[in-house]
Amino acid sequence: MDIATTPQNPEGNPELADAAPMPHDPPVIRREDYEPYPWIVPETELDFALGIGSTRVAARLKIKRNPGTESTSPELRLNGDGLTTEMVMVDGARFGDWSMDEGDLVVNLPGESHTVEIVTQIDPSANTALMGLFASNGMLCTQCEAEGFRRITFFPDRPDVLSTYRVKMSGSKDRFPILLCNGNKVGEGEGDGGTHWAEWHDPWPKPSYLFALVAGDLVANSAPFTTRSGRVVECNVWVREEDLARTDHALQSLHRSMKWDEDVFGREYDLDLYNIVAVSDFNMGAMENKGLNVFNTKYVLADPDTATDADFDAVEGVIAHEYFHNWSGNRITCRDWFQLSLKEGFTVLRDQLFSQDVQGEAVKRIEDVRILRAAQFPEDAGPLAHPIRPDSYREISNFYTATVYNKGAEVIRMMRTLANFGGQVDNFRKGTDLYFDRHDGEAATCEDFITAIEDGTGLELAQFRRWYRQAGTPRIAVRQTLGDDGLDVTFRQTVPDTPGQRNKGAMHIPLRVAVHCRETGALGAEQLIELRQDEQTITLPLSGPFPVLSINRGFTAPVIIERELDSADLVFLAAKDDDPFARYEALQDLAVRHLVAAASQQLDQAGRAEGKRLVCDAFRSILTDPELDHSMRGELMMLPSETYLFEAMAGSDPAGIRKAEPLEIHKEREQLKTVIGVTLKRELEGLYAQVADVPYDDPAGRGARKVKTQIAALFAASDPERAAIMASRQFDQADNMTDRQGALMVLCGLKHPARDERLQAFYDRYQGNALVIDKWFTLQALSLHPDVLSHVKALAEHPDFTMKNPNRVRSLYMAFAGNAHAFHAQDGSGYRMIADVILALDPINPQTAARFVSPLGRWRRIESVKAGLMKAELERIAGTEGLSRDTFEQVSRSLD
Ligand code: 0A1
Ligand code: ZN
Numbered sequence: 001m002d003i004a005t006t007p008q009n010p011e012g013n014p015e016l017a018d019a020a021p022m023p024h025d026p027p028v029i030r031r032e033d034y035e036p037y038p039w040i041v042p043e044t045e046l047d048f049a050l051g052i053g054s055t056r057v058a059a060r061l062k063i064k065r066n067p068g069t070e071s072t073s074p075e076l077r078l079n080g081d082g083l084t085t086e087m088v089m090v091d092g093a094r095f096g097d098w099s100m101d102e103g104d105l106v107v108n109l110p111g112e113s114h115t116v117e118i119v120t121q122i123d124p125s126a127n128t129a130l131m132g133l134f135a136s137n138g139m140l141c142t143q144c145e146a147e148g149f150r151r152i153t154f155f156p157d158r159p160d161v162l163s164t165y166r167v168k169m170s171g172s173k174d175r176f177p178i179l180l181c182n183g184n185k186v187g188e189g190e191g192d193g194g195t196h197w198a199e200w201h202d203p204w205p206k207p208s209y210l211f212a213l214v215a216g217d218l219v220a221n222s223a224p225f226t227t228r229s230g231r232v233v234e235c236n237v238w239v240r241e242e243d244l245a246r247t248d249h250a251l252q253s254l255h256r257s258m259k260w261d262e263d264v265f266g267r268e269y270d271l272d273l274y275n276i277v278a279v280s281d282f283n284m285g286a287m288e289n290k291g292l293n294v295f296n297t298k299y300v301l302a303d304p305d306t307a308t309d310a311d312f313d314a315v316e317g318v319i320a321h322e323y324f325h326n327w328s329g330n331r332i333t334c335r336d337w338f339q340l341s342l343k344e345g346f347t348v349l350r351d352q353l354f355s356q357d358v359q360g361e362a363v364k365r366i367e368d369v370r371i372l373r374a375a376q377f378p379e380d381a382g383p384l385a386h387p388i389r390p391d392s393y394r395e396i397s398n399f400y401t402a403t404v405y406n407k408g409a410e411v412i413r414m415m416r417t418l419a420n421f422g423g424q425v426d427n428f429r430k431g432t433d434l435y436f437d438r439h440d441g442e443a444a445t446c447e448d449f450i451t452a453i454e455d456g457t458g459l460e461l462a463q464f465r466r467w468y469r470q471a472g473t474p475r476i477a478v479r480q481t482l483g484d485d486g487l488d489v490t491f492r493q494t495v496p497d498t499p500g501q502r503n504k505g506a507m508h509i510p511l512r513v514a515v516h517c518r519e520t521g522a523l524g525a526e527q528l529i530e531l532r533q534d535e536q537t538i539t540l541p542l543s544g545p546f547p548v549l550s551i552n553r554g555f556t557a558p559v560i561i562e563r564e565l566d567s568a569d570l571v572f573l574a575a576k577d578d579d580p581f582a583r584y585e586a587l588q589d590l591a592v593r594h595l596v597a598a599a600s601q602q603l604d605q606a607g608r609a610e611g612k613r614l615v616c617d618a619f620r621s622i623l624t625d626p627e628l629d630h631s632m633r634g635e636l637m638m639l640p641s642e643t644y645l646f647e648a649m650a651g652s653d654p655a656g657i658r659k660a661e662p663l664e665i666h667k668e669r670e671q672l673k674t675v676i677g678v679t680l681k682r683e684l685e686g687l688y689a690q691v692a693d694v695p696y697d698d699p700a701g702r703g704a705r706k707v708k709t710q711i712a713a714l715f716a717a718s719d720p721e722r723a724a725i726m727a728s729r730q731f732d733q734a735d736n737m738t739d740r741q742g743a744l745m746v747l748c749g750l751k752h753p754a755r756d757e758r759l760q761a762f763y764d765r766y767q768g769n770a771l772v773i774d775k776w777f778t779l780q781a782l783s784l785h786p787d788v789l790s791h792v793k794a795l796a797e798h799p800d801f802t803m804k805n806p807n808r809v810r811s812l813y814m815a816f817a818g819n820a821h822a823f824h825a826q827d828g829s830g831y832r833m834i835a836d837v838i839l840a841l842d843p844i845n846p847q848t849a850a851r852f853v854s855p856l857g858r859w860r861r862i863e864s865v866k867a868g869l870m871k872a873e874l875e876r877i878a879g880t881e882g883l884s885r886d887t888f889e890q891v892s893r894s895l896d
Contacts, residue, residue, distance in 0.1 A: 026394045026885040031338040037156050038071035039063045041163040042205075046153065050171030050215050052135045053125045059153040061163075064113040074108045076116070077101075078154035081132075081147070085154070089117040105154040118154050127151070128804055128844045136281035137240065139216025140176065141294055145287060146337055146396045149208035159334045160443035162205035169213060170197035176215035178238065180275055182206070182290045202290055204270065207333055207443065212289030214238070214277045221247040225258050227268045233258070237300060238277040246301040249312060250276065250319055257320040260354050265432060267327040276300065276319070280770055283806050283847050284400065285318050288325035295322070298771055298807060306772050308738040309702050313359060321351040327436060335443040337396045341388040341468075342446045344400075345408020349416070352409060362580035366635045369555045369581070372410065374643045376402035376558075377473055381647055383857050383894045385471040385498035389446050394889040397847045403471070410558040411467045415450075417556055418464075418510050419457040421528040431456030463508040463532055471498040474507050475651075476531070478563040480549055483539055487515050487547045490537040493559075499896065506534045512553040514579070517544020518572045526553060526579070548572055553579040560651070567593070567614050575621040580632060587618050588640050595640070595672065596649045599664035612672060616679045623683045630691060630703025637710045639673065642666060642820040650861035659863045662824040670717055670784070677718025684711050688726075696736050709742030716746050716784070724752040731758050741775060749784030773800055774811035781815035781822075788822035789829055803841055806848045813837050817855040824862075828869035831856060835873035838887060839880060846884030853877075853887065857894030871895070 043062040048055060063076065080103045088095050088107065091114055098107040107116065127134035132151025133142050142152065150157040167181045173196040179188075183202025190196050220236035221244060227233060235254055237247045254276065261267040276293045278300040286295040299318035302311055328350060329343035356364045379385060379402050386399070388408040393399050419428040434456035435449055442448075446468055454461050477492040495504040509531040515524040524543035540549070548569045552561050565573075570593075573586035594611030597603050603611065622628065622636045640648075642665055650660040677684065688711045694704035712730065716723035723746055731743035744762055747755045759780070766772035777800075780791050795801060795812055802808055813834065817823050823830040834852055841849035859870035877883070878891045 026888060028392050028394055029396075030392045031336070031390070034336050034338075036066060036069050037158060037161050038066050038069045038073065039076055039156065039161075040066045041156060041161055044155075044163040044165045046165065046167045048167070048169040048171075048213065050140055050169055050176060051124075052138075052140065052175070053123055055122050055124055055133060055140070056119065057122065057153045058117065058119045059155070060115060060117045061155070062113075062115055063109075074110065076107045076109050077156075078105045078107070078116075078118075079103070079147070079150040079157040080105050080120075080154045081150045083120045083122065083151070083154060086119040086121060087117075090114050092117075103150075120153050122152065129846060130281055130283050130806070131847070133213070134281070136279045137216075138175070139214065139218070139279065140171075141214045141216070141277065141279050142212050142289075143283065143287060143294065144211050144289070145209040146400075147209075149211055152211075155208050157208050158336070159207040159209060160336065162207055162333075162441075162443065164205050165202045165211060166199070167201075167213065168197060168199045169215060170195050171215055175217070178214070178216055178218045180212075180214040180238070180277065180292055182210070182212055182292050183271065184273055184291075204290055204330070205441065206290050206330065210288070210290045210330055210333075212287070212292040212294055214275075214279075214292065214294065217241075218277065219244050221251050223251055223255070225255050225269070225274075227258070228262045229268060231269065231272065233269050233272055233274055235274045236276065238275060239297075239300065240278075243278065243297070243301050246303045246306065247278075249302045250300045250315055253316040253319040254323060256316070256358065257323040257354060260320070260357065261324055261327070261350075264353065264357075265327070265350065265429070265436075267324075267436070269326065270331070274323075276322075280807070281805055283845070286322045288322045288329055290326075290330050293322045295319075296807065298774075301771060304696060304736040306737055306766070306769060308741055309705060311737070313355065316358065317351050317355050320354045321347055324350040324354070331441065332436065332439045333443045335445050337393070337399070338390055339445050340396075340399060341404045341408035341411075342444060342449055344405045345388060345412050346449070348405050348409035349412045352413075360631065363631050363635050365554060365581055366584050368406075370638075370641070372402070372406050372558060373647075374641055376406045377560075377647050378643060378858065379403055379854065380407070380471060380473045380498070381496070381651065381861065382854070383499060383860070383896060384854055384890065387469050387471045387501075389468045391500075395850075395885040397886055398850055398889055407558055414467070414510050414557055415453050415457075415459065415461065415464070417512070417528065418459055418530070419453070421510075421512070427457045428453070431459075461508075463506075466505055466507050470495055470504045470507070471501055472496040472504070474509065474557075474559045476509070476559050476561050478549070478551065478561060480547075482547065486539045486541045487549065488537055488539050489513075489549060490535065491531050492535045493531060494534075499893065506532060508532050509557045509559060511551060512556045512579075513540060514550045514553065515540045515543055516548045516550055516572075516577070517542070518546040518548045518569060520544040520546075521576060523576075523578050524550075528556075550577050550579060550582045552585070553582045555581050555585075563589075565589075571614060571618050571621075574618040574636075575625070584636055587615075587622065587636055590618055591615050591672065592640050592645060592648050595645055595665065595668050596652055598668040598671075599645070599649060599661055600652075600658060601664075612675045612679075615672060616676055619676055620680055620683060623680060623687050630700055630707045632703070634703055634706030634710055637707065639669060642669060643818070645669065646820070646858075646861070659867070660861050661863050662820045662866075663826070666821045673714055673717035675718075677714040681718070684714060687711060692730075702738075705736075705738045705742065708739070709746070712743065712746045716749055720750050720752065724750055724754045728754045728758065731761075737772075737775075741779070744779050745783070748779050748782075751785065755785075770805075770807070774807050777801070777808065777811040778815040781812050782819050784821070788816070788819060789825060789833070792816050792822070792833065803844055806845060809837075809841065809845075809848060813852065817852065823855065824866060826866075828866070828873075831866075831870050831873045835877055838877055842884050842887045843882075846886040849884065850886035850890045853890035853894055857890070859894075 041061050041063050045060040047058040088098050124133045124135045131148035169179050170191050179198035181200035186201045187199035218238040219241050220238045222236045225233045225235050237250050271291045278295050278297045280297045282296040285299050299315050302315045324347050328346045334342050416428040431453035435452035472495050474493050474495045479490045481488050511529050514526045522543040570586045570590045577583040645665045646660040691704035691707045694701050712727050727743040727746040734740040747758050817834050838849050838852045856870050859867040874895050
């Protein structure tokens with residue numbers, strides 16, 4: 001698709017190229033082509049005869065013509081993917097009028113209402129794509145979102161066809177002592193030949209993507225939760241026996257989430273049972289199947305010996321996310337997959353707000369923004385950019401993106417800010433209450449959500465809707481002059497061109513702002529301004545003679561602010577702003593400014609020294625501020641990531657001529673760390689003495705651990721010998737994974753005998769524990785060591801490495817692709833390695849393979865030699881026969 005010649009409408013909606021697809025191109029699905037399904041399926045009965053190598057599925061569907069459509073066609077199209085049909089019956093008799101079309105089963109029905117029965121046979125052991133019914137570690141489990149159900153049986157596999165399910169499952173009692181499905185267990189018994197069976201019924205109509213089944217040798221950690229109306233819910237976390245001791249945190253997180261959703265969003269659970277099952281082979285984090293969540297073990301298992309503080313937080317966040325989906329996703333689902341952000345954006349916002357309440361607002365907000373900038377901003381600036389409500393796709397799995405999830409959450413957060421700012425009551429809640437009331441039991445659209453928020457809160461969101469249509473991160477250039485009545489601030493917003501979209505309309509952007517005074521230190525009152533025009537000037541009240549503008553406080557809007565503040569103003573904001581995010585931002589800005597200028601060779605000797613001095617001054621105030629708690633201090637001490645700097649460097653030139661130089665960025669960032677380590681040696685040592693031995697359970701322990709590792713990392717740049725001693729001591733004395741992993745991370749980057757010794761000790765201690773061995777792979781692939789590439793090559797040959805387990809593949813190769821100095825090696829060997837991974841993984845697990853394309857897809861923003869090498873690798877992939885739909889789509893978009 002040639003985007004440059006694609007016609008545009010003034011709203012900036014992409015109009016897709018209408019050239020006919022190449023003969024073997026997977027078809028493009030378009031949002032505007034939505035049509036309701038001509039049939040309804042009020043009841044679905046499934047009977048599974050389970051076996052790892054062969055499972056027989058008998059489906060009985062009650063179907064009726066959909067009264068909401070005008071279709072009179074006899075055709076009933078049931079989606080299938082790789083299924084063979086053993087038998088079709090209609091109304092109890094064998095039926096011959098059916099055919100296969102591209103994997104789908106097409107039955108021509110004589111009447112308006114029928115019972116259709118179909119028998120299929122599948123081989124879960126051969127299912128390496130992990131979609132549909134697959135085997136993992138001796139158990140059987142399913143993953144049906146987005147289009148996996150069609151790999152189990154023929155069905156209208158689309159989210160707007162809701163049905164109630166009754167499921168019987170039988171299998172070997174030895175192999176599968178536990179048989180789980182959605183809803184409630186309504187029967188069980190013994191069968192022939194060492195088999196047993198269970199029957200489950202889910203009273204809530206659901207789309208097929210929420211179906212789940214698990215059969216295996218599992219044990220549960222259980223504890224009941226009583227809902228506010230008195231329903232006693234049995235909550236179980238199912239794992240393999242050896243993992244049971246690591247499930248308390250998950251169970252407690254579930255209880256906390258259930259309570260929080262009642263308190264904050266008024267949502268109560270609606271079944272007597274809530275099952276969570278941990279599986280070790282899983283493409284994503286977890287899945288919100290009704291009453292039976294399936295989780296990647298990574299987001300269930302945690303204890304201090306094996307999980308870091310960040311891992312504990314991630315478990316809590318993902319447990320909450322899946323639980324919150326029960327309302328935002330399951331009770332109200334999506335009409336079609338273009339509406340994915342309806343459930344995902346909203347649910348991410350809900351899990352973020354929950355974690356803010358549990359972990360602390362300021363630090364959590366900074367972490368969420370860091371994730372957005374590391375994952376979503378690059379996506380929005382690259383060839384895979386799409387609006388949070390995409391307009392077309394070839395493979396929906398490619399649209400489970402940071403844009404749909406994280407930017408989607410930011411967009412709804414802005415609505416919440418607009419509804420709630422300055423008010424005493426939670427006005428946003430009125431909007432969400434109305435949404436839940438109005439659409440309960442339906443498959444809804446993003447438009448339905450926005451309208452409910454408007455109707456419930458009184459907001460007017462006409463222009464705001466552009467956030468759903470327009471891709472790209474808006475940039476706001478800010479200029480200020482001292483006027484008679486205050487500070488006159490002029491905002492010029494632009495939304496960059498993105499694939500298929502040009503000349504976009506101005507966005508409705510809320511910003512929380514305040515004007516402080518640098519001389520008196522007076523902090524101005526915060527106000528909410530709303531930008532709606534390409535350019536507008538707003539006068540803000542002064543709080544003293546030397547105004548300093550604090551802008552986008554709390555990261556009100558997902559935009560890039562271009563401000564020409566004095567460096568002294570940034571130092572002031574970094575030290576004094578009353579908004580913790582603004583303080584973080586000022587420090588980041590100072591570092592970004594210096595690093596981008598230095599990496600672009602814009603600074604002479606004096607300019608370099610001055611830039612570093614300013615960052616050190618700001619850093620000093622962070623290290624020594626007695627008011628800061630260590631958690632916040634640890635956040636503030638993190639320099640901008642290399643990915644963020646890459647984007648800042650490529651985006652710093654509106655003409656797009658300047659490109660990113662990742663190796664220069666890396667070099668300058670390391671040099672800055674060295675200078676901070678040398679200049680602030682005394683302060684860092686003083687701080688280290690305060691934090692080194694804070695006990696694990698101390699309320700200040702978490703923050704202390706964060707700061708401790710940051711200091712060791714700075715010393716690794718300024719005094720490697722000293723850092724090796726510090727980190728070795730930290731490793732040897734650690735009574736928890738946070739300290740152990742932090743120390744090993746520092747050691748991994750050093751050419752020092754302590755490195756290999758501790759890596760071996762870590763491996764020996766945790767051999768057999770898959771999640772911790774994943775960390776062992778990651779630490780080496782992410783390290784600052786100059787020989788990373790050869791380390792990664794050797795690790796790929798390690799007996800513990802396998803391409804069949806997505807966690808293991810990601811632990812080695814995603815980490816490597818995120819390690820700028822290695823991935824961007826001058827000779828292109830890093831790019832070749834990732835392209836080889838894509839090609840090797842694609843036939844095994846296309847969904848996971850396709851996720852490795854985006855690092856290569858950033859070629860247009862990088863200097864020309866590397867760009868050529870990256871593009872050549874993409875072309876090599878594109879030229880390979882038999883690519884999956886997933887990888888084909890990502891590679892062709894990246895080359896367009
Ligand atoms: N809905 C899940 C994410 C998910 C999506 C696709 C999957 O398989 C391809 C699995 C999980 C969530 O948001 O948690
Ligand atoms: Zn989700």
